[in-house]
Amino acid sequence: MSEKNSLVNLMWSEKYRPKKLDDIVDQKEIKKGISRLIKDRDLPHMLFAGPAGVGKTTAALCVANEIFGEGWQNNDAIRDRVLQLNASDERGIKVVREKIKNHIQWSSSVGDKQATEIFKLIILDEADEMTSEAQTALRRMMEDGARTTRFIIICNYLSQIIEPIQSRCVVFRFTRLSKEDVVDHLKMICEKEKVKHDEKAISQIYDATGGDMRHSINIMQAAAGMGSVSTANVTAAVGLSGRSKVGEVLRLALSGKFNEARAKLLELTQVYGMSETDFMKYANQEAYDMKIEKPDEFASIMAEYDYRLAAGAHPDIQLAALLAQLGRLSK
Ligand SMILES: Nc1ncnc2c1ncn2[C@@H]1O[C@H](COP(=O)(O)OP(=O)(O)OP(=O)(O)O)[C@@H](O)[C@H]1O
Numbered sequence: 001m002s003e004k005n006s007l008v009n010l011m012w013s014e015k016y017r018p019k020k021l022d023d024i025v026d027q028k029e030i031k032k033g034i035s036r037l038i039k040d041r042d043l044p045h046m047l048f049a050g051p052a053g054v055g056k057t058t059a060a061l062c063v064a065n066e067i068f069g070e071g072w073q074n075n076d077a078i079r080d081r082v083l084q085l086n087a088s089d090e091r092g093i094k095v096v097r098e099k100i101k102n103h104i105q106w107s108s109s110v111g112d113k114q115a116t117e118i119f120k121l122i123i124l125d126e127a128d129e130m131t132s133e134a135q136t137a138l139r140r141m142m143e144d145g146a147r148t149t150r151f152i153i154i155c156n157y158l159s160q161i162i163e164p165i166q167s168r169c170v171v172f173r174f175t176r177l178s179k180e181d182v183v184d185h186l187k188m189i190c191e192k193e194k195v196k197h198d199e200k201a202i203s204q205i206y207d208a209t210g211g212d213m214r215h216s217i218n219i220m221q222a223a224a225g226m227g228s229v230s231t232a233n234v235t236a237a238v239g240l241s242g243r244s245k246v247g248e249v250l251r252l253a254l255s256g257k258f259n260e261a262r263a264k265l266l267e268l269t270q271v272y273g274m275s276e277t278d279f280m281k282y283a284n285q286e287a288y289d290m291k292i293e294k295p296d297e298f299a300s301i302m303a304e305y306d307y308r309l310a311a312g313a314h315p316d317i318q319l320a321a322l323l324a325q326l327g328r329l330s331k
Pocket residue numbers: 012013014016017018023024025026027050051052053054055056057058059156177185213214215217
């Protein structure tokens with residue numbers, strides 16, 4: 001086993017990433033739909049949309065496995081047929097564009113020799129991070145490469161993908177996973193890893209992650225690292241993930257303790273590395289779980305700041321202002 005593989009296997013979420021579509025938990029209609037398209041041989045471009053950690057990237061890799069065979073990543077002749085890219089690549093959209101263009105050009109030359117055979121696959125993750133201008137360029141590249149190259153475009157928010165791309169793809173909407181399915185999957189991992197676990201602790205993991213399998217597995221692995229998957233260890237592991245601190249920030253802000261709330265917030269973003277979008281997402285979920293007093297006003301404040309952040313305003317400044325606004329809610 002290569003060093004990279006052994007490192008990957010240290011993380012259960014990677015080690016237990018399904019290799020076949022059938023092994024993906026839940027998402028039944030999606031699995032059926034994709035399998036049918038693959039069997040038909042005339043694979044269209046596909047667009048996978050949905051929340052974090054529910055199997056989008058996994059499904060795309062499974063499609064590659066189905067088309068090119070499971071060992072493709074270790075097969076020199078085939079590996080290069082799959083291009084996996086992150087649209088929010090910190091090196092910028094230009095790099096992403098160049099890579100896609102090269103891949104398509106190269107694939108056409110290969111395609112000429114074996115005209116009936118597809119193909120190349122481009123898996124483009126986090127496409128909703130692309131500007132609409134960049135998406136327009138992508139749309140053109142999809143057309144240019146259509147004879148030999150298929151795209152799987154992945155995003156969290158379908159609404160952020162321009163209509164011409166949506167209409168060129170078969171769209172699959174992934175959903176949060178059900179409690180029953182996540183619980184079964186987590187238990188299966190515990191059994192394989194020979195880790196002691198109790199039912200209540202596993203159900204508690206689901207409650208903390210709301211159907212995000214990656215997050216569930218990570219919390220479980222952290223708890224197992226403390227000895228066993230018990231409720232005490234899960235509570236500690238959830239705390240470590242920083243998410244539970246979002247509730248604390250909210251409570252402080254809502255009770256008008258601005259300075260304390262802001263200090264906690266900085267700890268979250270700087271020590272735990274939580275992104276501002278994750279903060280907004282968790283704060284939103286927490287608030288409704290907390291049953292806050294004026295949910296309607298809360299909603300419109302959140303929407304305002306969500307918009308400002310999406311428009312590129314400075315996160316530290318905006319989040320501090322958000323806390324100040326929330327403080328006024330209780331008065
Ligand atoms: N439906 C699922 N069945 C089994 N395991 C899953 C499923 N969804 C996620 N996982 C686990 O979580 C890990 C991450 O999943 P994946 O990369 O597919 O998430 P994603 O939907 O692409 O999320 P993101 O939007 O954050 O990229 C996988 O390696 C796997 O272990």
